[in-house]
Amino acid sequence: RLSPLHDALRHRCSRGQKSLAVLLDPDDLDEAGTRRILALSNTHSVDYFFVGGSLVTSQHQTALIRLLKTHSQVPVVLFPSNSLHIDAQADAILLLSLISGRNPDFLIGQHVVAAPLLRASQLEILPTGYMLVDSGRQTTASYMSGTTPLPHDKPTIAACTAMAGEQLGLGLMYLDGGSGAMHPVSPAMIRAVRQAVELPIIVGGGINTAEKAHAALTSGADVIVIGNQIEKEPEFLGEVSRVVHTFNEVLNATLN
């Protein structure tokens, strides 16, 4: 099976290029809200739409993905909380292995259920080491997964966890404070993971200012994920897109 998104992301990362992913949670967005974000994403640069949430109760996910695919060229990547949220209309799926936790259901159980569905679909599979990091309060993700997040101030544990994930053959690392995190993943932890692995690193959870976005990128994040803040204030998409764009422009100027 071809892996165009993974190959392109690895190529970007090897050149130090940064990317922006906008997380759309079907439970939080109605059609008007999605259209507003779509319009902004067509004027500002967005690299990926992630679709999902730690607990999806609405029936909107299919309609949301259809809307994105109809009005945008930005790749749609599923960010599933379990095997029920596979949707073959998307372009790819983050096949998350929750390596910060010790719950076998999220390390392999859900994957067994999903395997034949994924085999039958055209979805690009992005095998991802998913690390939940304590962010100052219990998030839906840590409660629903029944796992203890990584301690916020223990970058060495995060680095060793990421190393183990890379040695197991995972293709991406996702450091997540969880949606609406009080504190984003610390720069020290991102730096430690950056030094430990060569894989592309995705960082999300609680990035709600341009400064926090910039801090994550300078610490070594290849992709930053923004959900809540764009849902609350869609214009933040323009602000954070400029942060990523400026970062890449400075890098290009240095390389040329």
Ligand code: 1GP
């Ligand atoms: C959560 O990383 C994502 O899984 C995004 O978090 O909603 O806090 O931006 P926010």
